[in-house]
Amino acid sequence: MTELILSGACGQMGRAVAALAAAREDCQVAAGIDRRHFPGAPFPIFPSPEQYDGPNGVLVDFSHPDLCQGLLALARERRLPAVICTTGLREEQIGAIHEAASEIPIFFSANMSLGVNLLRELCKRAAQVLGGEYDIEIIERHHNQKLDAPSGTALMLADALAGELSPAPQYVYDRHSRRMKRPKNEIGIHSVRGGTIVGEHEVLFCGEDEVITLSHSASSKRVFAAGALRAAIFLQDRAPGLYDMGDLV
Ligand SMILES: NC(=O)C1=CN([C@@H]2O[C@H](COP(=O)(O)OP(=O)(O)OC[C@H]3O[C@@H](n4cnc5c(N)ncnc54)[C@H](OP(=O)(O)O)[C@@H]3O)[C@@H](O)[C@H]2O)C=CC1
Numbered sequence: 001m002t003e004l005i006l007s008g009a010c011g012q013m014g015r016a017v018a019a020l021a022a023a024r025e026d027c028q029v030a031a032g033i034d035r036r037h038f039p040g041a042p043f044p045i046f047p048s049p050e051q052y053d054g055p056n057g058v059l060v061d062f063s064h065p066d067l068c069q070g071l072l073a074l075a076r077e078r079r080l081p082a083v084i085c086t087t088g089l090r091e092e093q094i095g096a097i098h099e100a101a102s103e104i105p106i107f108f109s110a111n112m113s114l115g116v117n118l119l120r121e122l123c124k125r126a127a128q129v130l131g132g133e134y135d136i137e138i139i140e141r142h143h144n145q146k147l148d149a150p151s152g153t154a155l156m157l158a159d160a161l162a163g164e165l166s167p168a169p170q171y172v173y174d175r176h177s178r179r180m181k182r183p184k185n186e187i188g189i190h191s192v193r194g195g196t197i198v199g200e201h202e203v204l205f206c207g208e209d210e211v212i213t214l215s216h217s218a219s220s221k222r223v224f225a226a227g228a229l230r231a232a233i234f235l236q237d238r239a240p241g242l243y244d245m246g247d248l249v
């Protein structure tokens with residue numbers, strides 16, 4: 001049985017993870033961390049990592065970048081494996097995750113669906129074949145409650161593409177104030193926010209007289225919750241290090 005400490009327990013993803021864990025026999029939420037409370041939560045909820053006084057377990061984080069430092073400190077102090085799914089992290093926070101991974105096992109991915117991991121591999125292959133000649137644009141669409149833009153997944157896909165391109169591309173998020181033609185070594189990244197869209201990512205390779213589109217669409221948050229539980233079970237007996245979806249498939 002894998003015991004979980006759920007950070008962001010009362011948020012949209014936290015509730016999806018708790019519901020899925022409750023229906024399984026191989027894991028359970030032992031405690032949560034959140035500044036909110038949800039009525040009738042079947043586990044204790046602590047308001048911050050600093051005030052956490054619950055049992056040990058695998059930390060699963062779907063919360064907010066502001067909690068990153070406190071969660072890493074808690075995980076290091078108690079030697080807890082950590083699955084970090086929060087997006088919108090700053091560069092220094094990502095650096096701190098890499099540093100902590102020398103002491104504890106950390107699973108870090110901006111997208112917990114297996115499908116997006118495959119999309120990333122397909123993008124790399126397409127960039128090898130088409131990069132340099134085709135213009136690459138990424139379009140992501142999410143619900144109107146999302147705080148960060150562009151999505152962590154869009155940035156992850158852009159980084160995967162950039163790894164295959166030379167010279168290194170510039171990321172362009174906004175063209176409204178520019179009056180110039182698009183240079184070749186650019187990846188345009190565009191964010192749409194509306195309604196209850198769960199999460200959609202499209203990568204366009206635009207050439208002369210043709211466009212190749214690779215895309216992924218999530219139809220419910222359950223797909224991310226399922227990936228997070230899989231990652232937590234995978235991580236619980238691992239050696240310190242940094243893991244991602246590539247290690248699961
Ligand atoms: N890797 C992946 O596959 C996925 C990642 N995500 C990411 O997970 C994160 C959470 O998403 P989602 O569940 O939709 O967001 P929500 O805003 O619904 O949930 C976040 C929860 O954390 C709480 N919280 C925020 N700041 C603090 C704080 N300083 N101290 C204590 N609690 C806090 C929120 O409280 P309050 O409401 O009061 O702010 C809320 O209850 C986002 O970064 C999102 O991008 C989401 C889906 C998939």
Ligand SMILES: O=C(O)C1=N[C@H](C(=O)O)C[C@H](O)C1
Pocket residue numbers: 087110111112142146150151152153154198199200
């Ligand atoms: O906030 C969300 O909802 C999601 N966030 C992740 C991201 O920023 O890429 C993953 C998923 O698309 C849903």
